[in-house]
Amino acid sequence: xxxxxxxxxxxxxxxxxxxxxxxxxxxxxxxxxxxxxxxxxxxxxxxxxxxxxxxxxxxxxxxxxxxxxxxxxxxxxxxxxxxxxxxxxxxxxxxxxxxxxxxxxxxxxxxxxxxxxxxxxxxxxxxxxxxxxxxxxxxxxxxxxxxxxxxxxxxxxxxxxxxxxxxxxxxxxxxxxxxxxxxxxxxxxxxxxxxxxxxxxxxxxxxxxxxxxxxxxxxxxxxxxxxxxxxxxxxxxxxxxxxxxxxxxxxxxxxxxxxxxxxxxxxxxxxxxxxxxxxxxxxxxx
Numbered sequence: 308x309x310x311x312x313x314x315x316x317x318x319x320x321x322x323x324x325x326x327x328x329x330x331x332x333x334x335x336x337x338x339x340x341x342x343x344x345x346x347x348x349x350x351x352x353x354x355x356x357x358x359x360x361x362x363x364x365x366x367x368x369x370x371x372x373x374x375x376x377x378x379x380x381x382x383x384x385x386x387x388x389x390x391x392x393x394x395x396x397x398x399x400x401x402x403x404x405x406x407x408x409x410x411x412x413x414x415x416x417x418x419x420x421x422x423x424x425x426x427x428x429x430x431x432x433x434x435x436x437x438x439x440x441x442x443x444x445x446x447x448x449x450x451x452x453x454x455x456x457x458x459x460x461x462x463x464x465x466x467x468x469x470x471x472x473x474x475x476x477x478x479x480x481x482x483x484x485x486x487x488x489x490x491x492x493x494x495x496x497x498x499x500x501x502x503x504x505x506x507x508x509x510x511x512x513x514x515x516x517x518x519x520x521x522x523x524x525x526x527x528x529x530x531x532x533x534x535x536x537x538x539x540x541x542x543x544x545x546x547x548x549x550x551x552x553x554x555x556x557x558x559x560x561x562x563x564x565x566x567x568x569x570x571x572x573x574x575x576x577x578x579x580x581x582x583x584x585x586x587x588x589x590x591x592x593x
Contacts, residue, residue, distance in 0.1 A: 315357040315409065317416035317538070318390025322383070324540040326366070327355035329373040343372050361387055399461040402454055406552040410532070413544060414468060417475045419535040421569050425482040426530065427490065428499055430462050431469060432479070432506055437499040438462045440491035469512060478513040480572045486516070486589050493593050500590040507583050515576035516585050524575040525568035533562075533569060 315323075330340055330351075337348035337355075344350070344365055353359045366387060370380045396403060396411045403411070414420065414431075422429050427441055438459050443450050469477055489496060506512045517524055532546040545556040545565045556562060577585060 315412055316390050316392070316394050317412055317541075318386065319361065320357045320412065320416075321538055321540045322361060322387055322390055323355050323357040325383070326361070326369065326373075328540075329370065329375065330355075333373040335372070340369060340372070343368055360391070363387065395464070396461065399457060399464075402457040402461060404552075407548075409555055410546050410553065411465060413534045413536075413546070414465065414475075416536055416538065416541070417534045418537045419476045419533075420478070421533040421535075422477070422479040422530070423532075423569060423572060424479060424530050425484055426488070428481070428485055428503065429479050431466050431477060432503060433462060433466075434495070434498050434502045435459060435463060436495045437490055437502075440495055444490075469506070469509065474511050476511050476513075478515075478573075480515045480517055480569070480576050483516060483518045486586075497590065497593045500586055500593065504583065504586050504590070507579065507586075513579050514582050514586075515573060515579060516582045517572065517576040518585070521575060521577075525571045531565055533565060 330337075337351040340351045341348045350359075354361060354365070363384060366384060367380070370383060375383070394412060394415065396408065420431075422431075427433075428437060430438070433441070439455060442455050442458050442462075468474060486500075490499070503514060507514055530548060534544045534546065536543075542557045542559070543562045543566070545554075545562055547554045547556065556565070576582075
């Protein structure tokens with residue numbers, strides 16, 4: 308059986324998609340591909356969804372059946388070796404839930420990240436103190452200070468992607484609740500608002516506040532993140548998180564509906580310029 312892993316790299320995601328595309332072009336079902344390896348169709352599905360690693364012997368048996376040439380097989384195997392190199396986030400495997408590992412991998416590869424957050428400041432924009440307060444109070448069960456510090460370190464390291472070369476566009480719509488709900492003592496909230504004001508100066512970051520007075524909007528139900536990639540093999544994806552796990556949606560209809568909801572929320576929320584004014588006014592009252 309293939310070994311599960313907590314966070315596939317973007318290279319593994321791309322190769323898994325390519326493997327699926329080759330199978331479909333060859334006109335083979337997952338059942339038929341599974342018989343070649345003497346595994347179930349479910350195992351083929353997990354390989355194509357990057358839920359398990361791509362074993363080299365499996366690739367060497369499948370690609371010829373899919374009509375790949377010797378040169379194509381050699382290139383694919385070389386890419387598989389390169390893609391198997393662990394991402395930086397694997398250093399945090401002890402505190403990285405399996406259901407969140409994919410999110411970190413997608414962040415690293417995305418060219419555009421659009422986020423709706425009704426409860427807290429998005430993790431990519433949190434200060435160390437705010438993140439620590441959220442992680443300490445937001446977990447289920449007894450807090451583990453050492454584990455919390457590792458989670459904070461992971462969250463802070465993720466944030467470097469916003470200022471690196473080739474940084475993705477990050478566009479977030481935040482409900483006014485994010486400002487109104489205190490997280491820790493006032494000094495933590497003051498520091499967090501200062502951080503939000505600072506990131507609005509970044510050319511690749513846009514923030515918008517959806518004020519209470521503007522009424523109901525399409526995203527009132529739950530937070531979600533939209534990912535778009537420069538890699539053509541990867542479709543747009545939606546990440547939806549709940550208490551003990553997450554969903555990764557790539558069905559075209561579901562993605563389109565989330566995009567439409569996000570577009571409507573962007574039109575509904577205050578402008579980026581007005582949002583900076585709201586943050587400045589709110590900061591003065593803390």
